Amino acid sequence: MSVWSFDGTDYLDAASSDPATLGWMQGFPPPNNRLIRFSDDRCLEFPESRWSLSHIRELMATTAVQRDPSRVVSLAVPPLSQQQAIETIRFKDLSDQELSWEHGLLRTYTDGIAIMHRGHLVYERYFGALRPNYPHLSFSLTKSYLATLAATLIHHGTLNDGWLVTHLIPELKGSAYEDATVRQLLDMEVGVDYSEDYADRHSAVWQYAWATGMRPKPNPYTGPTGIRALLPTLKKHGDHGNAFDYKTPNTEVLCWMIERLTGQSTAPFLSEQLWAPLGCEFDGSLIVDPTGVAVAGAGLSVTLRDLTRFGALLCHYGVASGRQIIPEAVVEDLMRGGDVTHFPQADYPLLPGYSYHNQWWVTHNPAGAFEGRGIHGQRLYVAPKAELVIARLASHPIATSAANDPITQPLIAAVSRFLCS
Amino acid sequence: MSVWSFDGTDYLDAASSDPATLGWMQGFPPPNNRLIRFSDDRCLEFPESRWSLSHIRELMATTAVQRDPSRVVSLAVPPLSQQQAIETIRFKDLSDQELSWEHGLLRTYTDGIAIMHRGHLVYERYFGALRPNYPHLSFSLTKSYLATLAATLIHHGTLNDGWLVTHLIPELKGSAYEDATVRQLLDMEVGVDYSEDYADRHSAVWQYAWATGMRPKPNPYTGPTGIRALLPTLKKHGDHGNAFDYKTPNTEVLCWMIERLTGQSTAPFLSEQLWAPLGCEFDGSLIVDPTGVAVAGAGLSVTLRDLTRFGALLCHYGVASGRQIIPEAVVEDLMRGGDVTHFPQADYPLLPGYSYHNQWWVTHNPAGAFEGRGIHGQRLYVAPKAELVIARLASHPIATSAANDPITQPLIAAVSRFLCS
Numbered sequence A, B: 001m002s003v004w005s006f007d008g009t010d011y012l013d014a015a016s017s018d019p020a021t022l023g024w025m026q027g028f029p030p031p032n033n034r035l036i037r038f039s040d041d042r043c044l045e046f047p048e049s050r051w052s053l054s055h056i057r058e059l060m061a062t063t064a065v066q067r068d069p070s071r072v073v074s075l076a077v078p079p080l081s082q083q084q085a086i087e088t089i090r091f092k093d094l095s096d097q098e099l100s101w102e103h104g105l106l107r108t109y110t111d112g113i114a115i116m117h118r119g120h121l122v123y124e125r126y127f128g129a130l131r132p133n134y135p136h137l138s139f140s141l142t143k144s145y146l147a148t149l150a151a152t153l154i155h156h157g158t159l160n161d162g163w164l165v166t167h168l169i170p171e172l173k174g175s176a177y178e179d180a181t182v183r184q185l186l187d188m189e190v191g192v193d194y195s196e197d198y199a200d201r202h203s204a205v206w207q208y209a210w211a212t213g214m215r216p217k218p219n220p221y222t223g224p225t226g227i228r229a230l231l232p233t234l235k236k237h238g239d240h241g242n243a244f245d246y247k248t249p250n251t252e253v254l255c256w257m258i259e260r261l262t263g264q265s266t267a268p269f270l271s272e273q274l275w276a277p278l279g280c281e282f283d284g285s286l287i288v289d290p291t292g293v294a295v296a297g298a299g300l301s302v303t304l305r306d307l308t309r310f311g312a313l314l315c316h317y318g319v320a321s322g323r324q325i326i327p328e329a330v331v332e333d334l335m336r337g338g339d340v341t342h343f344p345q346a347d348y349p350l351l352p353g354y355s356y357h358n359q360w361w362v363t364h365n366p367a368g369a370f371e372g373r374g375i376h377g378q379r380l381y382v383a384p385k386a387e388l389v390i391a392r393l394a395s396h397p398i399a400t401s402a403a404n405d406p407i408t409q410p411l412i413a414a415v416s417r418f419l420c421s
Helices: A080-086 A101-107 A141-155 A182-186 A204-212 A227-233 A249-262 A266-275 A304-315 A328-336 A405-420 B080-086 B101-107 B141-155 B182-186 B204-212 B227-233 B249-262 B266-278 B304-315 B328-336 B405-420
Strands: A003-006 A009-012 A062-065 A090-092 A098-100 A110-117 A120-126 A284-287 A300-302 A355-357 A360-362 A370-374 A378-383 A388-394 B003-006 B009-012 B062-065 B090-092 B098-100 B110-117 B120-126 B284-287 B300-302 B355-357 B360-362 B370-374 B378-383 B388-394
Touching: A062 A266, A080 A120, A080 A405, A090 A101, A090 A405, A098 A101, A101 A110, A101 A405, A110 A304, A110 A405, A120 A304, A141 A182, A141 A249, A141 A266, A141 A300, A141 A304, A141 A328, A141 A360, A141 A370, A141 A378, A182 A249, A204 A227, A227 A249, A249 A266, A266 A284, A266 A304, A300 A304, A304 A378, A304 A388, A328 A355, A328 A360, A378 A405, A388 A405, B062 B266, B080 B120, B080 B405, B090 B101, B090 B405, B098 B101, B101 B110, B101 B405, B110 B304, B110 B405, B120 B304, B141 B182, B141 B249, B141 B266, B141 B300, B141 B304, B141 B328, B141 B360, B141 B370, B141 B378, B182 B249, B204 B227, B227 B249, B249 B266, B266 B284, B266 B304, B300 B304, B304 B378, B304 B388, B328 B355, B328 B360, B378 B405, B388 B405
Parallel strands: none
Antiparallel strands: A003 A009, A062 A284, A090 A098, A110 A120, A110 A388, A284 A300, A355 A360, A360 A370, A370 A378, A378 A388, B003 B009, B062 B284, B090 B098, B110 B120, B110 B388, B284 B300, B355 B360, B360 B370, B370 B378, B378 B388
């Protein structure tokens, strides 16, 4: 067993925490101390998470984001020579330590990584419990999926980003969202009293976890059941529109607006707008709360290749299989990003020069890249000007991206240089 | 609103209990009194069941029985002329009342029915909440799927039907299963103290529902969690091998044996052995208990067309797309059926001359038909000598088939005569 330390805590390394090595959920039945049960409230904790993030549907209620069986578009396996060439990459992490490509993947607890360059897969690899046909929880990449569709509705004039939330959701009068606009939701500039601190068990993110059903409720439990019972209880804190302030419930409000506007619930909407036209190979899986509502801020599981397909769609300015699926203007607007002066207050020292726009993290780098980011290492890096997509699913022990960015950021930079120079 | 009475209780009829008519789960959010939540313990009760049986995955933990995206075999839509011809059928139910085809479907709360004759779909129709792409809970048809694969393992010599259960599952020493054989499991001839009475809330079937997680546990709950914790507690009652006695846990024991024998859990086994080679269009969905174990006695949801594909496979003596997927001998053995002298004691007056074999109900009729049967009206009728398959998914208010057989049996006979004479 090998461990590494972060902030004074020791964690098993990737090889030692592989579910097969540890024997999690192996055998008929697995031994009691290797059984992962939702009710034990450990399934989203490391190292159980190394199995669970590839098996969410077996732990909680979900709904299918169906692909269209008659429209699957296949992706060719990456050529071995390209795969091997990428594996020769060495790079320095942000603490100036030199790492091999392999170490870069292992140190970030990568479960799967795929790289697409100039429209072709050039790298694809799976670790731990993930398999090509298993959807893996993407956490906040869910937000980027939904907000991209919201931006499309805005482009078509169906949704107006100047609308107040209460124009469609009068239930939110009296809450933080009463005087917030669609634009403020999309760019996460709502002043709401809600702490996103995953490490603090008393923070509001736990209220969210209980209301959504992603964690077993304490007994007794007197809080809200269901996301849409939670949202009206959230109070205003500070002003809207002044600064980037990342709050997951904003996406839940956006999703509620989209459902009411389109008359369609989120899973079939995603299926119709993305899964079917993208030719996804496998159904996505969306966690639903105890009232059947999609967990839009964190609930989507997707296979590595289907995630890559979404990245490729945006990388090609909204075109897939010769069809314009997302308007080109939506992608161009993403590349331009949000107000960079609104970003620094949010204290992301590892993301200099970034902005946040339409629930994507925008790099403002020469490749025009924007990123979907989810806790525990989920990442979708899309660089249209470099024709490069990097999709990574992971089960890093620490929620915040700040724990893996010191390796992830230079790893992405290294493979970008390798492929594009 | 129209109602009909059964055994002194009034039930809304099919049109009046359509989830869209009643407003179940309609709107964002639905009104509180039209919300279906697992925790309310109503989701498998009528009329909520009319929505829930097509939405099981949104209510509980499940696992995917994946189709192979590269091997989907399409089925042509039935010709309108054939569909219309079948709809002219009129027949008499067992109380000698004349019914139209349409009334036959409505009075049995049909959610979907497909008929395949000589290898072609000749009828396909959906009602209520079911759609062509929604898997519908098949209840005990799950047993027929699994036992067909068990019979295949026996044919190949991997499993021996003379083995004692404890040969593979020593954990069941001291239980009813200690001295039971595989053959006795397959033909439901195990003497076990377990009441299958769905109408009696004190019967053992409720212990099963709580252990499997298909119903919310009472609070406090001190019973077993997980199927494989329940099975060792079941005690012997009477002898094995003397008479047909339908008990769902027998299938759970069989499934446990198959998993331990093959080293594969049930969902990927079903996927590899059936979903992929059959060219199923959609993933099946299998309820898992709180320890991740497939509910083999009742947990499979399947789309109407994929269920029809399974029937067609057996109807064609195990061949699909020109490949022998199930051995011909397994189908022939099914047609020969079990010991008809062991059946009558079980008191199924509506099934004269039947036997039960390999978890199929065998008619011994001239068409060589055998039936999968699930509570609330699930049915898969396979008649190889008539080249006829009838697949029906339903949400009848009453669990027992005895409530719908007075219409279902003559309806099947009528369409058989219509197509085959």
